[in-house]
Amino acid sequence: SGPFLNDPTPVSDAFHEWLIEKRIIIEDVFFRLAQTSLKLETFPGHATPHDVFKLEEKLFAIDQSRTQSYHALADAYGRLGAISDLYRIHDLYRAKHNSDEPKLELLIRRWASAKTHEVQDRDIQHDRTVALAIIVQKENLDPLQIAPFAMDLVSALARNRSFRTLAPIIRPASWIEDDATQATAHSDFSLILHHSSQKPAKTIGLNLVRMSDRAIIWSDYFNPNQFGINVRVTELLDHISENVTAHLHLFIKSISRLTQDNRVYERYLAAQALMEKADLASIRRARSVLKGIHHNDLGYSETSAGIGFTLLHEWKLLGGSDPSLIDSAHYFATQSINTFPHSPLPFIVNANAAIHKRDFDNALPALEEARKIFPNSPRLALEYADTLSHLDQRDDAWNALQLALSMHTEMTNHQLWTAASVALFSRHYDAAKELCERITSDEIALGVRTASHALAGDIEGARHWAKQFKLVLPGVTIDQLIRTTPFATKEAFEPYIEGLKMMGID
Known part of the structure; x- marks a missing residue:
């Protein structure tokens, strides 16, 4: 055990430095090959x-500090359904580094919650055999170059036991336009290698085609000349074979998971569009759609997060009169996080739920966890600014808002409401008014719009929104609004209260 070339007899300083350099090179190659092996052997x-x-023992005998080794091992155990080993790797990392690793936590959520682990795909060969034909369209491709590559690609794909790969077939470029030929009669899929006139010379394109309807389900381009050494070429072949395998398995799994409703994702997108309108009727319609598809979401955690969002938003729109809504929102968001979060939404819902329950200590940590997983999310950037404003960290909130606005070329009504609130509570009234004027719905953000216009000096606009406020929310008082807009300090409320009182709302 221990590093390569460990503790040799010293000869000179120059030799010692040379040895260290070579040790680093050897270790890098070893660990890269080990990580590649973990991917290939868990097909x-x-x-x-x-x-x-056994490979884990060898890796850790040499170096227990490499984060990439923990990632590769965790992913390999997850693919095999060995969840106890997945948790063990996570515990080993924490013991070694005295800290958590966000990607390991994400892998745990992914594999521990998966309804079907990839180890179960071993049974595919027993109930469905998929034949994959490699089709080489000969025009505009160098046959001396493409034919050997096609053979190498077949060899890379041949590692997989869940489908058969046929030997390469040379066909004219117009082949895909023709009827299916005898050459592909036993093939469910074809991987077509071709050249695009819109790409540089010698660029090879790949289309993975489902032969039943000629649909292209995956495509990519590459130029072999950019890969200079054998290891890089091997990585290229592995990249292609992994993508082809993943898309084939996704299709095969979908055959066994078909439900009577084959428009689940389409309906989810429709619900998401309703959520962004942010008025009460749209929010309730969105929740109805999400609940209807929740049992068919095939592990897609965004449905739970979306339900949580609608519950939280309805609680706000109703003036905080039903505490069960916010508890239910937290429940659904946590359910989503404990599955596999596909977006920051469940973390955002939990942060908002913490704020509105006045649990200020746990609001920011929820978003910090999300930022580890989604460091460049525009939506998360905006919610982070909003959370800082609720904690009365005005300067930080305003700076965070500028970053969020720079990441949004367009904003929905709900996002504009959030941004205007941050500007208002950061004491930037003109900016708050400008953001409010971009909201298209007349039923939302009425308190923020009234206060922003009043404090920006637009009394006429403030009167309009005060009138609309009293029409949509008859009898609602400032105390009730404060209950749905909690802040960590009393001083944070001052602009909101001042602007509303200026327009006769007590």
Whole structure:
């Protein structure tokens, strides 16, 4: 055990420095190959958890500090369904580094909650055999270059036991326009290698085509000349074979998961569009759609997060009169996080729920966790600014808002409401008014719009929104509004209260 070339007899300083340099090179190659092996050997039908453990022992005998090794091992155990080993790797990392690793936590959420682990794909060969034909369209491609590459690609794909790969077939470029030929009669899919006139010379395109309807389900381009050494070429072949395998398995899994409703994702997108309108009727319609597809979401955690969002938003729109809504919002958001979060939405819902329950200590940590997973999310940037404003960190909130606005070329009504609130509570009244004027719905952000216009000196506009406020929310008082807009300090409320009182809302 220990590093490569460890503790040799010293000869000279120059030799010692040379040895260190070579040790680093050897270790980098070893660990890169080990990580590649973990991917390849956990393809369906290959390695067992015990095989992975033997490689784990070798990796950690040399170096226990490399984060990439923990990632590769965790992903390999997850693919095999060895969840206890996945948790063990996470615990080993924490013990070694005395800290958590966001990507490991994400892998745990992904694999521990998966309804079907990839180890179950070993059974694919028993109930469905997929034949993959490699089709080479000969025009505009150098046959001396493309034919050997096609053979190498077949070899890379041949590692997988869940489908058969046919030998390469040379066909004219117009082949895909013709009827299916005898050459592909036994093929469910074809991987077509071609050249695009819009790409540089010698660029090879790949289309993975489902032969039943000629639909292209995956495509990519590459130029072999950019890969200078064998290791890089091997990585290229592995990249292509992994993508082809992943898309084939996704299709095969979908066959066994079909439901009577095959428009689940389309309906989810429709619900999301309703959520962004932010008025009460749209929010309730969105929740109805989300609940209707929740049992068919196939592990897609965004449905739970979306339900949580609608519950939280309805609680705001109703003036905080039903505390059960916010508790339910927290429940659904947590359910989403404990599955596999596809977006920051469940973290945002939990941060908002914490704020509105006046649990200020846990609001920012919820978003900090999300920022580790989604460091460049425009939506999260805006919600982070909003949370800082609720904590009365005005300067930080305003600076965070500028970053968020720079990431949004367009904003929905709900996002504009959030941004205007941050500007108002940061004491930038003109900016708050300008953001309010971009909101298209007459039923939302009425308190913020009234206060922003009043404090910006637009009394006529403030009167209009005060009138609309009293029409939509008859009898609602400032105390009730404060209950739905909690802040960590009393001083944070001052502009909101002042602007509303200027327009006769007590």
